[in-house]
Amino acid sequence: MGVRLLSILAALVLLTACETTPESAADSSGTGGTDSGAGASRDVTSDLTDTQTGEEAGPVPGSAEDFVLFAGDRVFFDFDSYDITAEGRATLERQAEWLGRYPNVTITMEGHCDERGTREYNLALGERRAQAAKSFLVALGVEENRVTTISYGRERPEVVGSNEEAWAQNRRAVTVIN
């Protein structure tokens, strides 16, 4: 019994580590989300109690990692724009589908900007981006009271570097599972 308990703990620790590894989030988002559906429909909860190593366990359905794998957690914007792009629409549609499957999940929509604007204006622009993404989800049937917004302006870049690629990655709205 002691051994069994330990292995469960090990599995949990590994899963937690996965969730908080920034590279994994960036990788999955970098491809604009994935429809590989890894683990999306598997009953991982029962696997979890049986697994010995944790490596075989996919993301817990309804978890933040599951959300990222299924839908992608972010959409990107053009410079000084808050228009949802075609790629962003596809991501938000998958997000809405996932959120429809887990109606108890609430989310925070973060709006972010690149460093090529002034601080105060970027706070307003980040709020616009978060609201634009939220409105899109609401239009697809996600209840409005499940989505709160917050703007970080240019204060929390995802990618470091004063270059176009970094700026493009930083102009984003990120859906965070609460």
Place this chain on the structure above:
Amino acid sequence: MERARRGWWRRGMSWLGVAAWAAGLGLGNTAPVGAAMQIDITRGNVDPLPIAVARFIGEQPETAKFGADIANVVRADLERSGLFAPIAEASFIQEPEAMRIQPRFADWRLIDAQALVSGAVSTQEDGRLKVEFRLWDVFAETQMTGLAYSTARANWRRVAHLIADAIYKRLTGEEGYFDTRVVYIAESGPPQRRVKRLAIMDQDGENNSFLTDGGNLVLTPRFSPTAPEITYLSYFRGRPRVYVYNIDTQQQEPLGDFPGMTFAPRFSPDGRDVIMSLSVRGNSDIYTMDLQTREVRRLTDHPAIDTSASFAPNSARIVFNSDRSGTQQLYVMGADGGNPKRISFGKGRYATPVWSPRGDLIAFTKMHRGRFHIGVMRPDGSGERLLTESFLDEGPTWAPNGRVLMFFRQEPTERSGGGGRTRLWSIDLTGYNERVVITPTEASDPAWSPLIQ
């Protein structure tokens, strides 16, 4: 709240007995204003005035030490302004002790000093320091001004700044700005997890202290013109809202209870209101809140972004930033929000307008062709002049005399995470004398304290 109290930043300021010793220091002999030695600081490239600041003499080792330290601070203040060229002490011919009665002007002319400062420090019977100084016109061989101050020992630095202000004022005709403080954001850590703390220091970088611990993201602090308070943005509990921090009590409280993000705060010139932006459903408009009645007034109602509002010093008008034309531009409207009118028409985007305390100019950040500038224009939009240029210059703040601007400059960041250094800089309104403001950590979002009354 004692909002009407002025000059609050002289904490316990009753210490400062300022006396113009008309008889004792011979103010009656003051040279007439408009004599040869006057710096015209409206010109572009000013030749700094050669000035000799002698060590202030003291009878005891302690007062002599204060005297040397005070002279050093006065020299540094004057030098930093770019308008004065203090002469190296090593070249002085006359000993400071020998100047008790009157300088030997020939000795000072020989080392090309045009102005001369002499002074003395002594201990009063009540234990306080007495600091006196005289400013001399070396060529006219007359005293231009002389003042004496009495102060607690711990305040010797303030006295040095006051003396530098008096010298600056006598020689330029403008109010000084050395006895002031700067509130700013101290930065540390990598860009993705930047730690930002509210910090305050004297304008020369001394007496730095951190007001918040970095646990919450804080941005854009601004001084109250009338109370020991700072308004700023804090992400306390994950809700970005405008707060007011009281320097004396070290208490902070959110300003109002709004359904969305409040940001870009700034006090009104009388200190009674805070003007700020409120974002509701993604749309930012400008509001004021009366700090006593808590009454909220909406000044703009437009689907565009309206932010970065700043009152004219007479409170009659407000300049703000809006993208209602499609890109960020500057607009001026009445204090009630009426009749908004665009004033920026040059190429590029304009942001962070700040009305000069003299009322004659508006400073701003300009973005054009991938470069950032600090610039100024008249309130009607005419006379645009760019003072700086770099990868990222932002957020000008005026010295209380309206002659000098401070801002922050961020260097480009490399992919490796190197670079990105962010520091405070100052520049003269003429576009000359650009220099780094030394801070203990990297720094941004400076705001200059008002003129001390």
